[in-house]
Amino acid sequence: MSSWRTTKRFRPGGAIPAGAEAAGARRAPVVVDCALYDKGIRRPGEVPLQDALDAAEASEDCFVWIGLHAPLAEDLAEIAAAFHLHPLAVEDAVEAHQRPKLERYDDTLFLVLKTIVYVEHDALTATSEVVDTGEIMVFAGDKFVVVVRHGSAPPLVELRQSLEADPKLLAHGPAAVVHAITDRVVDDYLLVADKVEDDFERLEEEVFSPRPSNDAERIYQLKRELIEFKRAVLPLARPLERLAEGGLPGDDTVFDAYLRDVADHLAQVRERLVAFDELLDSILSASLAGVTVRQNTDMRKIAAIAAILAVPTLIVGIYGMNFEHMPELKWTYGYPTVLVVMVGACALMFRAFRRNDWL
Numbered sequence: 437m438s439s440w441r442t443t444k445r446f447r448p449g450g451a452i453p454a455g456a457e458a459a460g461a462r463r464a465p466v467v468v469d470c471a472l473y474d475k476g477i478r479r480p481g482e483v484p485l486q487d488a489l490d491a492a493e494a495s496e497d498c499f500v501w502i503g504l505h506a507p508l509a510e511d512l513a514e515i516a517a518a519f520h521l522h523p524l525a526v527e528d529a530v531e532a533h534q535r536p537k538l539e540r541y542d543d544t545l546f547l548v549l550k551t552i553v554y555v556e557h558d559a560l561t562a563t564s565e566v567v568d569t570g571e572i573m574v575f576a577g578d579k580f581v582v583v584v585r586h587g588s589a590p591p592l593v594e595l596r597q598s599l600e601a602d603p604k605l606l607a608h609g610p611a612a613v614v615h616a617i618t619d620r621v622v623d624d625y626l627l628v629a630d631k632v633e634d635d636f637e638r639l640e641e642e643v644f645s646p647r648p649s650n651d652a653e654r655i656y657q658l659k660r661e662l663i664e665f666k667r668a669v670l671p672l673a674r675p676l677e678r679l680a681e682g683g684l685p686g687d688d689t690v691f692d693a694y695l696r697d698v699a700d701h702l703a704q705v706r707e708r709l710v711a712f713d714e715l716l717d718s719i720l721s722a723s724l725a726g727v728t729v730r731q732n733t734d735m736r737k738i739a740a741i742a743a744i745l746a747v748p749t750l751i752v753g754i755y756g757m758n759f760e761h762m763p764e765l766k767w768t769y770g771y772p773t774v775l776v777v778m779v780g781a782c783a784l785m786f787r788a789f790r791r792n793d794w795l
Contacts, residue, residue, distance in 0.1 A: 466511045468503035468585075469596065476603030489518055492579040499609045500580045503592060507584060519580050520544070529573040532586040536668065538675035538683065545685055547574040547614065547675065549621045550668030551589040554631045560639060562653035566661035567628060569668055574617060576610040576685045583617065595620050608691070611684040615691040618676065619698050625669055625705045632665070633708070636715060643723045651723045659716050666709050669702065676702055740789040747785065748778040 472479040472488040475497045485502070492498040502515065509530050516526045522541035528534050528548065539546040551570040560566070570589030575582040583592065599606045599616055606612050635658065643651050680695035751774060755762070764770040789795045 466504055466507045468505050470502045472498060472500055473606060474498045476607030478600055485518060501613060502582045504584045506586055515582060519575065519577060519582065521575055525575065529584045532571050534571065536672040536675060538678050543577055545576045545683065549618065551621055552625055552628045552665060552668050553588045553590065554628045560635055560654050560658065562657050564657060566632060566635060566658060567665050569664060572617060572621065574614055576614050578686050581610040581613045609686055611686050611691050614684055615694055622698050622701045626701060629705055629708050632712065636712060640719055643719055643726065655716060655720045655723060662712055662716065669705050669709060672702060673706065736794045740794040744782050744785045747781045751778055
């Protein structure tokens with residue numbers, strides 16, 4: 437196997453394929469970080485993959501943590517060979533667009549997590565994007581952790597720094613990293629659920645406001661975004677249960693209780709999503725009922741106006757027949773009297789309709 441240095445030039449914050457600069461390529465760094473930890477303490481300086489792997493194999497207290505962002509197949513080839521990663525898992529990590537799952541290939545754990553990011557917006561419209569999803573794939577063995585991010589999955593720099601600030605915790609090895617990542621992802625679900633709930637409250641206020649509006653398109657848009665949220669959260673329940681049942685790499689069971697707590701937080705998110713779905717159906721029904729009520733109100737107003745106009749139309753129609761022996765044709769005050777009668781009848785009908793809330 438060729439060494440890391442012969443195939444890639446490692447740089448702080450990323451690695452660029454050999455010859456990429458010469459060819460004028462400008463591709464974002466694939467390798468975000470490559471670190472060796474000894475008893476939970478990070479070895480200083482740049483650590484080539486082969487050197488980190490050799491050191492981890494030589495000591496029971498060492499492990500390697502590699503972070504990658506949107507790698508191609510050739511980017512993962514050497515890492516896959518070094519850690520004996522299963523080809524099916526490597527293919528999933530390259531192609532992305534996987535559902536949350538947990539697979540075990542020999543001594544290697546492969547975990548897929550869907551991340552959720554809330555998309556800020558001033559007002560909810562029929563085209564508003566509310567949530568955006570990304571993916572985090574984790575390969576974990578006794579001596580290594582390889583984390584692959586895709587899409588809008590947030591960087592794990594703060595998470596890594598937080599773990600490095602607690603060497604006692606990080607001394608548990610890859611199990612500590614897997615737990616920290618799952619805990620962070622589920623905590624993000626809770627934060628996004630809080631913000632989505634705010635959108636629901638604003639939409640509910642607008643639906644029940646006296647101002648007439650057509651909210652059906654916005655409700656359907658929010659429902660589509662909610663479905664995307666559910667696709668990330670719901671399938672993760674079983675993988676977390678398996679992790680809490682002793683599915684972490686190594687024989688350390690110290691994180692089993694913590695993973696059960698993470699699973700409990702996930703259950704809270706799932707319950708809230710179910711409640712959101714039911715609430716959205718209720719809001720849609722209320723919106724459609726409001727449209728029906730407004731239509732009925734408009735029809736009553738139209739009917740009342742038509743009834744008022746029918747009175748003068750009737751009188752004018754009768755006197756427009758022009759028969760020779762019709763009464764009051766020669767009466768001097770006939771014309772103004774008829775006008776007064778028409779206005780009075782219309783006024784009485786208007787008052788009656790107004791009293792019954794038809795106008």
